[in-house]
Every structure is written in C-alpha cells, then in structure tokens.
Amino acid sequence: EADIYQTPRYLVIGTGKKITLECSQTMGHDKMYWYQQDPGMELHLIHYSYGVNSTEKGDLSSESTVSRIRTEHFPLTLESARPSHTSQYLCASSIGGREKLFFGSGTQLSVL
Amino acid sequence: GENVEQHPSTLSVQEGDSAVIKCTYSDSASNYFPWYKQELGKRPQLIIDIRSNVGEKKDQRIAVTLNKTAKHFSLHITETQPEDSAVYFCAASMGGNEKLTFGTGTRLTIIP
Numbered sequence: 514e515a516d517i518y519q520t521p522r523y524l525v526i527g528t529g530k531k532i533t534l535e536c537s538q539t540m541g542h543d544k545m546y547w548y549q550q551d552p553g554m555e556l557h558l559i560h561y562s563y564g565v566n567s568t569e570k571g572d573l574s575s576e577s578t579v580s581r582i583r584t585e586h587f588p589l590t591l592e593s594a595r596p597s598h599t600s601q602y603l604c605a606s607s608i609g610g611r612e613k614l615f616f617g618s619g620t621q622l623s624v625l
Numbered sequence: 626g627e628n629v630e631q632h633p634s635t636l637s638v639q640e641g642d643s644a645v646i647k648c649t650y651s652d653s654a655s656n657y658f659p660w661y662k663q664e665l666g667k668r669p670q671l672i673i674d675i676r677s678n679v680g681e682k683k684d685q686r687i688a689v690t691l692n693k694t695a696k697h698f699s700l701h702i703t704e705t706q707p708e709d710s711a712v713y714f715c716a717a718s719m720g721g722n723e724k725l726t727f728g729t730g731t732r733l734t735i736i737p
Contacts, residue, residue: 554714555727556727612674612718614659614661614725616668617668618667619668
C-alpha cells in the first residue's frame with residue numbers, strides 16, 4: 514500500500530548519542546519534509562527537499578541534518594543528541610505542483 | 626515570510642453544537658489554505674482546503690470560508706460528534722512549490 518513510513522515509532526536514548534530517524538515513502542512524491550512537533554501541538558518545519566540531492570533548512574533552526582540520495586528516502590540525523598531534542602518528529606511528502614501533505618506516523622524521541 | 630495566527634488555542638463544544646476556528650494570514654500573495662486534523666496519537670490529515678478564487682467550500686459537516694480582503698479564513702464544523710475531538714491546524718501558502726506555513730493549532734474537545 515502506498516504510504517509514508519517512519520521508524521522507529523518511539524526512541525529513548527542517552528545524551529551524546531548519534532541517531533538517525535528513518536522516513537520512506539512509496540507514493541512517488543518528489544517533495545519531502547521534516548517537522549518537529551512541540552508537546553503543546555505546534556508544527557515547526559526543520560528541513561525540506563524538492564528532489565534528489567536537494568535539501569534546505571526550514572523555518573526552525575535545528576542541529577539535525579538530512580540527506581536525499583533516493584527519491585523515496587529522507588533520513589534525519591542528530592550527531593549528538595541532547596535533552597532539548599526531545600520532541601515528536603513528523604515526516605511528510607507531497608507531489609510536485611500540489612500542496613497536499615501526507616504525514617508519517619511520527620517518531621517520538623526522548624533524550625535522557 | 627508568511628505568518629499564520631490561529632484562535633482559539635483550545636475550544637470545548639457540547640456535542641451537536643457548532644465549532645468555529647479562525648486563522649489570519651499576513652501575505653496577500655497566499656492563495657492556498659488547507660486544514661489538517663490530528664487525532665490523539667495519530668498523524669495530521671488533510672480534511673478540507675480552499676483556494677483564493679473561492680469564498681466558501683463545504684464537505685458534509687465541515688466548511689471553510691475565506692475573506693481575502695481581511696486575510697482571514699475559518700473552519701466551521703456543524704453537528705459536532707465525539708470523533709471531531711482532535712487538534713486542528715490551519716495553513717497557508719502561495720501554492721505550487723511554496724512551503725506551507727502552519728498555525729499554532731486548536732485543541733477541540735467535544736463534550737458528550
């Protein structure tokens with residue numbers, strides 16, 4: 514079934530660890546996004562990509578990095594996790610020229 | 626850049642009554658206004674959207690209205706039901722390849 518998948522669903526790690534959050538979509542979408550969601554609700558765009566080898570920083574400054582080597586894959590990496598990185602991370606995708614976003618189920622990250 | 630304000634942040638409504646959530650945007654060039662619903666523990670999903678060439682759009686119990694002059698748009702839910710309880714996000718963009726700017730969200734609770 515065409516969808517957007519995120520793994521892991523939950524992640525608890527210690528400070529200083531390097532982590533990669535995975536996001537893959539099987540819908541053939543060219544645009545992909547990473548949002549950080551506060552516990553209180555608000556969605557903040559932290560990275561986006563309009564195609565392979567294209568990545569841009571979003572509106573909210575983030576210490577994370579992303580890569581887009583394949584159309585369907587858009588992983589997010591934190592080199593050294595800190596408690597301030599504790600949040601939910603939502604991946605999304607859309608098809609070129611259309612604005613509807615399809616979201617993944619999210620990764621709830623807790624850094625101790 | 627675009628700025629979207631959303632009110633109220635929380636809203637409690639008796640089951641069967643109507644709910645209204647309002648958003649204002651800053652960039653007069655914005656022409657696409659979607660609404661997303663996020664149920665507890667689930668991913669945001671598009672429920673309705675409107676473009677600037679239309680003043681109102683309806684889909685069963687939900688409707689969105691747009692006032693381009695005043696730069697605000699609203700979500701109306703009639704005959705509310707328990708399954709309408711969720712966080713609702715408005716958003717705005719200039720369409721095409723432009724990014725969506727989200728509002729801060731409204732937590733709607735339907736009281737049985």
